[in-house]
Amino acid sequence: MNKNAQMKAIAMAFPDNESADDIAAMCSGLTFDLCQTSHSRFAVKAFTENRLDIVREYYQLEIQAVIQKFGSKKLRRLKQKMAAGSSVFVRKYDKDAADKCSFTYERVSSLKNIAGLGLWKLSDGKWHTGRSLEKRASAAFVNTRDWAVYEDINFYPDSMHSRDESCRKVYIRKLVSGLRCFISSKLARNLTGSVKVSIDDSFTDQRREVFESILGLGSGWRELYKKKYMSGAEFIKCLKKEQKMLETLLAETE
């Protein structure tokens, strides 16, 4: 399930539908994890748990993402949120999905607690027990040990603020500042000429989506990551080139 399709479900709840489509398309970022695999070796992998960043940024929206299993406490908390006018979403995983991205965000339309059995009516039109939703997520959890599989999202659509700038501009600026932060951070100082960095496929896939599908920049960037392994200094150079490319794009964007 790609992020765009996941975010579409959430975007349906936005009062401003026109921008919502753009927002859904721009929910992928360039963030990545840097892991040290041995004394002089590092690996970079895409970091994907940041779907909501652009929504927060563009609409200046307090969108809360909470991690909690599908028990009675979660049900009670979300029931309160819904009663106060909040839009609530939960992750519904594909059956037996082991990948933590194989889910859809489903809007919660009704909640019931009957004799301790939590019942969740979702935007797929069906009632689900909390236990069945939890079971769907369990394989992905066992596989990744990431508690984000139990994430729920809530926000007040009325709290959205409109921006003077286009979503595209806000998005590109966010990408630029993210790169700038990493390049000049203490984390990046570990990436010297004497260490090796291995580039995971998820890292280049993420860039392909952002540069080509979302920003329409063509495939020139692929030259940067032709090598699967490079020195730390070379890797930082690549990121600097990306930053420059995006800064130019930002200056041209209305």
Next chain:
Amino acid sequence: MILENFKHTQGKSCRTVAIRDTLERCGLTVKEEFVFGLAGGLSFSYVDPGGIFSENKFFKALAPNLMQFEHFAQNAGVDYRIVSEADDDFSRLESMLRLEDNPVICEVSPEVYADHLGSKASLWKDFKLDLPVTSHVTEIIGIDQENVYICENYSSEIYSIPREVFSKARDIGSDSYLDPHHRIHHIVLPADMSRADVEGMIYRAVRGNLKEYLDGGNERLGMKAFTRFMERFPELPESSRKTICRVSLEITGSLIKFVSPGMFRKMYGKFLMECVPYIGKEKEIAEISRLLSGSDYLWNKFAARVMKKDLSVEERMCGEATIELLTGIRSKEEQAIEGLREVFAA
């Protein structure tokens, strides 16, 4: 490993202290109040007791905004992410400490390790809510085979907590309101923030914060919640008052005094004064700051009054002195907000 030359001083809020310490580590020395303002510090939330959900047994009149990391990152234009992967052997945590040389900001239920905090333990033993404390963050500054070394906002000491106890504090399981706590708040800070960056941050923070406070759609937050609290607190129907037992008022008072308006209004005033070297307008800002300090003082008096056990519930909620305090708070806060709008509108 333990971070070398780590500077930590006591502060008011766990999140703002954690950001301040991280900034300091990256060469930017700022006060906690400054971070507080940049992280959306002007807020107010209120939930009626009873109402449709009887589990709200007390007035939840609070100012803290739990999205301080998100607000700070947005206003500062820095990269922020939440890491939620379980890290049972602490390897991720160790790696973050080693590679970044910054404290790792980690969500915990601190009462789990209260026995390891010495005299400071009383804070968590005395402060009783109906569930374990959630959303508290601690700064991990070191780790070895036996212990995790942490700094807490309410003390300048470094505490060592056995690894297994600390693991439990990160995942308190089914007793917790939000289970589990595996979250790590990861802020990637650049080392090259300029004066212009800081100025931009200030305007973005105050304007965004004002917009949210004044125009937010959530009835439980911002100006709407503040007005509701001012009107509803003394007017609560006789039937509901029975449910507002002495304990509830004590909790309400202690929330105001320790984690909300009773200290955050003054902090916001101090933040504004810290902004003067960057944006000028000293006279106007000093006046707003004075009003916020005044409001803070009155909130504390109000908190002390609702916690006064020798007064009746009636007197504490709608006695003459209570009404006077509420009127004073409302007047000062409204004037301060108006002043902020004038100064930061342009």
